[in-house]
Structure formats: C-alpha cells, structure tokens
Amino acid sequence: MGTEERKEREKLRRRNEILDAAETVFAEKGIREATMEDIAAKAELGKSTVYLYFRFKELIYLGLDWRGSKIEKKMFEKASASAANGLDKVIAIGRAYFEYAFTYPLYFQMKTIIESIPISDIEKVKDEPVFIDFQKVIEGVQKVLLDAIILGMQDGTIAPDRDPLRTGLTVWSTSNGFLHLMASRGEILEKLYGVDTMAMTEEFFTDMRKSLRP
Amino acid sequence: MGTEERKEREKLRRRNEILDAAETVFAEKGIREATMEDIAAKAELGKSTVYLYFRFKELIYLGLDWRGSKIEKKMFEKASASAANGLDKVIAIGRAYFEYAFTYPLYFQMKTIIESIPISDIEKVKDEPVFIDFQKVIEGVQKVLLDAIILGMQDGTIAPDRDPLRTGLTVWSTSNGFLHLMASRGEILEKLYGVDTMAMTEEFFTDMRKSLRP
DNA sequence: TCCAAAAAATGACTGATGGTCAGTCATTGG
DNA sequence: CCAATGACTGACCATCAGTCATTTTTTGGA
Numbered sequence: 001m002g003t004e005e006r007k008e009r010e011k012l013r014r015r016n017e018i019l020d021a022a023e024t025v026f027a028e029k030g031i032r033e034a035t036m037e038d039i040a041a042k043a044e045l046g047k048s049t050v051y052l053y054f055r056f057k058e059l060i061y062l063g064l065d066w067r068g069s070k071i072e073k074k075m076f077e078k079a080s081a082s083a084a085n086g087l088d089k090v091i092a093i094g095r096a097y098f099e100y101a102f103t104y105p106l107y108f109q110m111k112t113i114i115e116s117i118p119i120s121d122i123e124k125v126k127d128e129p130v131f132i133d134f135q136k137v138i139e140g141v142q143k144v145l146l147d148a149i150i151l152g153m154q155d156g157t158i159a160p161d162r163d164p165l166r167t168g169l170t171v172w173s174t175s176n177g178f179l180h181l182m183a184s185r186g187e188i189l190e191k192l193y194g195v196d197t198m199a200m201t202e203e204f205f206t207d208m209r210k211s212l213r214p
Numbered sequence: 215m216g217t218e219e220r221k222e223r224e225k226l227r228r229r230n231e232i233l234d235a236a237e238t239v240f241a242e243k244g245i246r247e248a249t250m251e252d253i254a255a256k257a258e259l260g261k262s263t264v265y266l267y268f269r270f271k272e273l274i275y276l277g278l279d280w281r282g283s284k285i286e287k288k289m290f291e292k293a294s295a296s297a298a299n300g301l302d303k304v305i306a307i308g309r310a311y312f313e314y315a316f317t318y319p320l321y322f323q324m325k326t327i328i329e330s331i332p333i334s335d336i337e338k339v340k341d342e343p344v345f346i347d348f349q350k351v352i353e354g355v356q357k358v359l360l361d362a363i364i365l366g367m368q369d370g371t372i373a374p375d376r377d378p379l380r381t382g383l384t385v386w387s388t389s390n391g392f393l394h395l396m397a398s399r400g401e402i403l404e405k406l407y408g409v410d411t412m413a414m415t416e417e418f419f420t421d422m423r424k425s426l427r428p
Numbered sequence: 429t430c431c432a433a434a435a436a437a438t439g440a441c442t443g444a445t446g447g448t449c450a451g452t453c454a455t456t457g458g
Numbered sequence: 459c460c461a462a463t464g465a466c467t468g469a470c471c472a473t474c475a476g477t478c479a480t481t482t483t484t485t486g487g488a
Contacts, residue, residue: 007464014465035445046467051447115398116330118246165407166414170392170421177391178384184329193379200380207384207425221435221484228436249474260438265476 015053018043019063026064026106031113058117059125061110062134068107069137072100076144086152087212091205093145094175098201101179108183111176142168152212159214171208178204229267232257233281236274240320245327272331273339275324276348282321283351286314290358300366301426305419307359308389312415315393322397325390356382366426373428385422392418 021043025034036057040047054060079096083089101108125131146168152158158167181189182197189195235257239248250271254261268274293310297303315322339345360382366372372381395403396411403409 011465036447037445047446048448048468049466052465055447057446112330115394116326118244162417163410163413166409166417169395169403169409170414170418173391173395174388174418175391177387177389177394180329180391181383181387189383195380195383196377199377200384203376203380204384204388211421211424225436250476251474261475262439262477263437266436269476271475 011053015063018045018050018053019060019067022060022064023106031106031109055128056124058114058121059128059130061113061117062125062131064107065110065114066130066134066137068100068104068110069134069141071104071107072097073137073141073144075100076141080144080148085155085157086148086150087157087209089148090145090152090158090171090212091209093148094171094205094208097175098179098182101183105183108179112180142172145172156214158212162212167212171212174208225267229277232259232264232267233274233277236278237320240278245320245323269342270338272328272335273342273344275327275331276339276345278321279324279328280344280348280351282314282318282324283348283355285318285321286311287351287355287358289314290355294358294362299369299371300362300364301371301423303362304359304366304372304385304426305423307362308385308419308422311389312393312396315397319397322393326394356386359386370428372426376426381426385426388422 018039022034022039025038025042029038036050037047039060040050043050054063075096076093079092080089083092146164149158149162149164149167149171153160153162153164182201186197190197232253236248236253239252239256243252250264251261253274254264257264268277289310290307293306294303297306360378363372363376363378363381363385367374367376367378396415400411404411
C-alpha cells in the first residue's frame, strides 16, 4: 500500500504547518520575542511535538530562510531572463534581491539571524538532510548570479579578466550590506536625516555597473 | 574634598574592569555562551553588582563596541591622514576598517550582535547617557569618512555630483557586508572553495575606486 | 574616635524559556 | 480484534537574565 508515502506527505505537511505558525507568530510579536511555546500553540500542537520536527529553535529560522530562498531563486531567474546581456542580468538580479527583501521582510531577516548563529551550532546541523537541502537551494540562488556574470564576461559587458566566483561573492556580499542598512534603518535615514533612499539605491546600481564594466 | 571625583573615577574603573572581564570571558567561551554570572565571576564581583553597572546584558555588548569604536576612530584618522587626496583617503579608511576587523574581531562582532537587537530593546536604551556617548563616537567615526568624501569631491578625485552622505552610507554599508563575509566565512571560502581572499579584497578596493571616481 | 546616613555590594530568589523524557493515544497491517 | 509502530504530549529540568531585601563598606560630621 502507499501508506508509507502518505505518511511522508503528512509529515511534510505538519512541518509546513509549523513553519506557517512560526511565520504568523514572528509577524505578530516579533522574531526575538516569539517562544517555541507560542509557535506550538499557534500550530495547535504540544511544544514537544514541534521539537520532533525541529530539533532546536534555529532550525525554524533555517526552515523559513529555506522557504524564502526558494522564492528568491525564482525571482532571480525571472529577473535574469528579462535582461539581454550579462551585466544587465546582474543588475536585474540585484534589483530582484531588493524586491525580495522588501516583499518578504521576515524571510530576509532570517538571513541576518542565521548569520549570527555561532559556528559551533552550525556544526550540529551540518549533517542534517534539512540543512543539506537548504544549502542546495542557496547554491542554486547564487548560481543564477554566477551564470549571469560568466555570460557578461563572454558577451563583453563585464570585464573579462575578473574571477567569476570572487566577483559573485563581492556583488552578493556588498548588496547584502547595503540592503541590510536599507531594511533595518532605511526609515530612520529618511525621516531623521532626510536621506533620499530611492536615489541612493539607484546610485548603488550605477556604481555596481561602473565597477563591473570592462 | 575631592571624594566625589575619586568616587566617579572608581566607578568608571569598575565599569572598565567589568568590560575587561566580559572581553576575557567572550574570548574564552564564546560571546553567545557567556553568561552574566561568568562575567561577574571573572570580574570577582557578584552578579548583582554587575547589574549596577550594566542594567542589562546588551549594554555590555554596547560597551565593548564603544571601546572598539574609539580605537576604530583613531585608526581611521591615522589612515586618512596618511593619504594625500580625497579618494585615497577613502580607500585608506576602507583598508583601516579591514585591519580593525581582523585585529579586534571581538569588537567587530559586537556590531553584528548589536544590529540584531530588536528595535523595542533599543528604545529602552536610547536615553541612557552611555548610549548617547556611544552614538557620539559612532558619528565621529563616520565623520572621518564623510570628510574624506567631501574633500575628494573638492579636489576632483571623487565625482563632484554625488551626495556625500549617501555616498558615505553606501561605502560604509557595502564594506560592512563584504567584511562580514570575509570575517565570518573567509576561512571556509579559502579552504573549501579555494577562493583567494587577498585578491578578492584588492579587487574590492579597485571596484570602490572605479565607482567613486568622476 | 564614634556614629548615623549614604553608597556599594551581594546572595538568594523569581520568572521565562529552550529542551527532554517517560508514557499515552491513534493508526496500521495482519 | 490485537500487537506493534509511531505520532503526540504534559510534566519536568536546567539555565540564565534580571530583581530585591539585606548586609557591608565608606563617608563626613559631631
């Protein structure tokens, strides 16, 4: 009988229900303030049950980042497809990253939280199938960017003497830093210091263009 | 009598002793793993006494970031003074930021931790004299960069049509993102993916030059 | 020198929360 | 219908940030 498969499916569904609950609770009372009990209650489960699906709290953050990254990947692919040459693709992906961060702020925030997890804790997770799956998605996301860079080096829109991986990492990490500032302090910058964040964002992309061009 | 002043001095000394203790404990057993009791024990004080000097744990993080920022500022000033024109100053400051992050990794990490503190908690702190003093130092650090940018726009080494504040924020936030990647995953990138992080860093500065130039 | 008030320091305590475990309850396949 | 499997749970534990009533030390005047 296909009981086995059904069971597997239901397990996955429950996992998703818990992530749904976490998402709601995070939105309602803040990520840091949310407790495992809150999440369990929202999922209409006992706390111990939640722990059957997520062996520790960080894995919930990871699960949500994983959800987000799947969306992110699609957005990146769409953005990349919409542009004609390598450099335009890179910029389009950059803009898609912005859109992602502002459309799914909760998912985006997971990145920051996960990054602040001590390496010793990552050790505990790194062999879990969930984590391996997670890494696969992340790599998929970065591959979209990498492909665009390689194309750009071939079609002459990006300096051909660059190292693609290094360039990708630089584009990604600097975007991250910029986006993090925008997402966490953008409002303060606008209201308190009168910074035109829209113009600043445009300049950011102009600068990126300038530095990538041959 | 000068008792009042002496008291004040001793209070400050104790504050510093606690920060010293925190620094040691953080280095010994990790920032996340360190408890207030650990810090108190290392400082040879009762936990409650530590709480007289730091009303909550986050203020210790803030205290260490404050310490670091004072060093950072000096390093920035020295770097800026060592270069002749605006653009060179900006790059020199960027390099100084790198040196700071790798020389004082503990202080640098405080930035990440502080950024991940929920805004609700910042509200609690923002009127404390300590926090105001802290902000003053931070602004001082950023002023060094801002001055270099303004000079560069005057001496023709930086595009004159830029907005200095926006440019400063962009330079700072992108450096932050890049540096954060290097500090937290640099080793992994080198050992696992064979990334030449030295070359990558040089390229980062070359890119910055390219994007700032007129 | 003594003493009372002020300041500094503390140990015992509390509440919250992440995580565990022994055992219950529901489902399944024979 | 029953025994085995596995999902699920409530009670419990350990840890830790933060509090408070009380003690200890310092201070400045009598």
